[in-house]
Amino acid sequence: MAHHLSRLSTDLGARISERFDAVVIEIPAENLLRAAYELREIGFDRLGMVTAVDLGEDFEMVYRVTSRSLSSNAFVKCRIGRVDPTVSSLCEVWPAANWQEREVWDLFGIDFAGHPDMRRILLPEEWPGWPLRKDYDDPNVIRRPDYI
Amino acid sequence: MALVDRIGAALGRTPGGLILTSVDALVDWSRGQSLWAFPMGTACCAMELIAASFSKFDFDRLGTFPRPDPRHTDVMILAGTITEKMKPAVRRLYDQMPDPKWVVAMGNCTVSGGIFYYDTYSVVRGADTFLPVDVYIAGCPPRPESLQDAIVQLRELVKEESIAPGRRSERQVALPRPPAEGGDPE
Amino acid sequence: MSLEVESRTPVLGEDGLPIEELVVNVGPSHPSTHGVGRFIVHLDGDVIVRCDPVIGYLHRGIEKMAENRTYLQIVPLTDRLDYVGSMYANWAYCRTVERLAGIRVPERAEYLRVIVCELQRIASHMMGIGAAAADTGAFSMFLYTFDVRERIIELFESLCGSRLTYNYVRPGGVSFDAPEGWFEGVSAFTENVDAQLAELDSLFFGNVITRGRLKGVAVLSAEDAVAWGASGPVARGSGVNWDLRKHDPYSIYPRMEFDVVVGDNGDAYDRDRCRLFECYESAKIIDQCIAQMPGGSFKAEGLPRLIAPPAGDAYDHIESARGSLGVYLVSDGSPRPYRMKVRSPAFCNLALTSRLAVGHTLPDLVVVLGSLDPVFGEIDR
Numbered sequence: 229m230a231h232h233l234s235r236l237s238t239d240l241g242a243r244i245s246e247r248f249d250a251v252v253i254e255i256p257a258e259n260l261l262r263a264a265y266e267l268r269e270i271g272f273d274r275l276g277m278v279t280a281v282d283l284g285e286d287f288e289m290v291y292r293v294t295s296r297s298l299s300s301n302a303f304v305k306c307r308i309g310r311v312d313p314t315v316s317s318l319c320e321v322w323p324a325a326n327w328q329e330r331e332v333w334d335l336f337g338i339d340f341a342g343h344p345d346m347r348r349i350l351l352p353e354e355w356p357g358w359p360l361r362k363d364y365d366d367p368n369v370i371r372r373p374d375y376i
Numbered sequence: 377m378a379l380v381d382r383i384g385a386a387l388g389r390t391p392g393g394l395i396l397t398s399v400d401a402l403v404d405w406s407r408g409q410s411l412w413a414f415p416m417g418t419a420c421c422a423m424e425l426i427a428a429s430f431s432k433f434d435f436d437r438l439g440t441f442p443r444p445d446p447r448h449t450d451v452m453i454l455a456g457t458i459t460e461k462m463k464p465a466v467r468r469l470y471d472q473m474p475d476p477k478w479v480v481a482m483g484n485c486t487v488s489g490g491i492f493y494y495d496t497y498s499v500v501r502g503a504d505t506f507l508p509v510d511v512y513i514a515g516c517p518p519r520p521e522s523l524q525d526a527i528v529q530l531r532e533l534v535k536e537e538s539i540a541p542g543r544r545s546e547r548q549v550a551l552p553r554p555p556a557e558g559g560d561p562e
Numbered sequence: 563m564s565l566e567v568e569s570r571t572p573v574l575g576e577d578g579l580p581i582e583e584l585v586v587n588v589g590p591s592h593p594s595t596h597g598v599g600r601f602i603v604h605l606d607g608d609v610i611v612r613c614d615p616v617i618g619y620l621h622r623g624i625e626k627m628a629e630n631r632t633y634l635q636i637v638p639l640t641d642r643l644d645y646v647g648s649m650y651a652n653w654a655y656c657r658t659v660e661r662l663a664g665i666r667v668p669e670r671a672e673y674l675r676v677i678v679c680e681l682q683r684i685a686s687h688m689m690g691i692g693a694a695a696a697d698t699g700a701f702s703m704f705l706y707t708f709d710v711r712e713r714i715i716e717l718f719e720s721l722c723g724s725r726l727t728y729n730y731v732r733p734g735g736v737s738f739d740a741p742e743g744w745f746e747g748v749s750a751f752t753e754n755v756d757a758q759l760a761e762l763d764s765l766f767f768g769n770v771i772t773r774g775r776l777k778g779v780a781v782l783s784a785e786d787a788v789a790w791g792a793s794g795p796v797a798r799g800s801g802v803n804w805d806l807r808k809h810d811p812y813s814i815y816p817r818m819e820f821d822v823v824v825g826d827n828g829d830a831y832d833r834d835r836c837r838l839f840e841c842y843e844s845a846k847i848i849d850q851c852i853a854q855m856p857g858g859s860f861k862a863e864g865l866p867r868l869i870a871p872p873a874g875d876a877y878d879h880i881e882s883a884r885g886s887l888g889v890y891l892v893s894d895g896s897p898r899p900y901r902m903k904v905r906s907p908a909f910c911n912l913a914l915t916s917r918l919a920v921g922h923t924l925p926d927l928v929v930v931l932g933s934l935d936p937v938f939g940e941i942d943r
Contacts, residue, residue: 274788277905324791327913350618352461359497372494372630418598420645430708444593462619495630496623517726
């Protein structure tokens with residue numbers, strides 16, 4: 229696996245590590261699209277999950293791709309800034325990203341450049357704000373009291 | 377207006393008021409024995425609603441039959457969580473049902489928000505915030521027998537209806553409820 | 563939620579009358595949308611030219627709620643995700659927690675989990691096939707499949723007390739051991755289920771009307787299935803031989819002997835029939851589990867009252883009735899997760915509707931949905 233992915237670390241500045249039984253590839257956000265094409269050529273033909281985590285100062289995008297031929301899984305992670313977060317859309321590489329990226333836009337407000345249909349998917353169109361961000365403030369939310 | 381309603385309106389206008397108890401009793405008994413239900417099933421309780429209508433816990437023996445069209449039904453069974461996005465659709469379907477109509481709130485989510493009361497931004501905490509609910513069934517999800525018991529209990533409420541407009545029973549005088557029209561869906 | 567309909571200069575047909583597309587709204591309250599799904603369908607005459615699913619009518623914010631609950635308090639929330647299959651939804655979540663926190667599950671608990679998950683798979687497929695059949699008009703089939711499902715639910719009720727949302731699989735094991743005579747009940751069920759499944763097969767799939775309505779509708783090629791992230795019977799019906807229990811095995815599945823059911827044509831008939839044949843395989847797995855059942859405890863030893871895993875993230879998945887159901891958890895060392903994400907197979911499968919429905923008629927849309935088997939609790943979370 230390491231020799232397959234060596235081009236990613238040399239050309240595109242990826243940092244590769246292992247966690248549990250998957251390879252974790254951390255990549256700078258501007259090289260994400262090229263890395264995705266590269267991964268698809270290597271044999272990662274299925275995109276399983278696209279999600280984002282709000283880490284306070286920035287967002288971390290997490291993608292999980294699977295290769296049936298190589299029987300392996302890989303996580304691709306990249307950090308993007310909190311102000312006007314944008315990352316390139318992977319719809320041309322894996323069409324499975326279409327609805328998953330719309331969900332991340334809906335809940336986090338991260339814009340995907342090049343997405344064919346960027347609109348909300350789970351919440352009503354006119355919903356204000358991005359609910360899954362840590363600083364989401366909604367007077368309608370009743371917080372559960374802390375009684376552990 | 378149906379013929380029954382016109383007769384009732386005419387009788388209600390007679391001087392001194394005519395006692396309609398036996399006619400009312402007959403009409404209400406027949407209504408109660410065949411309450412057709414509109415299954416507004418959104419979430420998990422819909423599975424128990426389906427189970428209640430099927431062979432093991434037969435609903436048809438109570439006269440209740442699920443009809444997918446609101447204009448054919450008497451009772452709207454709200455089974456499942458109602459979200460802010462779904463609320464206008466539910467209210468619109470309720471408004472499309474012809475009078476007299478009743479609402480059964482099945483499951484904890486429709487009673488008060490249930491397990492989704494805390495920390496959620498998109499769940500309506502209780503169907504009675506926008507619909508006049510007649511029977512509340514607790515449970516997450518309630519057993520199909522509870523739902524059938526609710527229909528049997530609903531017959532008690534049906535018996536209080538009168539074909540003469542404006543006639544109200546003791547119970548309705550003692551516990552006044554907000555009017556059914558003019559609810560706020562948006 | 564308005565969808566603009568473009569107004570264009572009218573196109574004139576052969577007889578000089580203007581032709582335009584008809585926009586039909588299907589749902590969100592519709593007897594055939596398997597829940598609260600809405601589809602805005604553009605029709606040219608009788609043929610669908612564009613189908614736009616609108617979802618989110620059951621979006622309850624479970625992922626946000628999970629950030630304020632302890633790891634054990636989230637288990638009932640996962641019940642309500644895929645409410646037709648609560649047992650395996652619990653299991654996917656518990657596997658991720660155990661991976662994150664390094665909890666080792668005893669053997670007896672693993673066997674109980676597998677038995678319960680396979681029973682739940684049969685129950686879920688009975689619901690899926692039954693609903694698909696009822697949508698095409700074969701209502702009796704729905705009643706027959708619910709008979710099988712009711713037997714399974716009775717077994718679950720004697721096991722953990724609940725009929726639909728079980729809260730049974732917990733981090734570290736399961737919540738109750740099987741009561742006296744439960745395994746005999748399960749064996750009695752699996753003895754009879756083969757005959758019942760054969761009856762269902764001939765009742766619905768042998769019917770000439772079913773074949774006419776389901777064969778050749780919504781053909782999904784294998785490349786499309788993989789590229790669009792489809793999994794479960796939707797992908798296997800198109801010939802993609804990928805089942806997590808065999809090709810990325812977890813728990814005690816390596817010890818089980820069973821076949822992966824793969825279809826040929828990728829149409830709606832194959833997908834629905836794959837679900838039926840998977841039930842035979844599940845019955846085989848259950849029999850093997852009962853034969854190999856070890857003794858021992860059903861819960862991990864020394865589990866703290868509040869599970870506080872070390873900081874980091876983990877992902878784990880199982881093969882649910884709909885596909886590969888995964889949970890991604892990020893922990894910051896506290897007893898509550900920092901982020902929980904559910905990778906829902908039905909969500910990824912439903913994205914195919916806009917491609918599969920084009921070119922078919924409006925009644926075929928119902929058939930397409932039935933073959934994709936959506937459960938909106940999982941799609942909308």
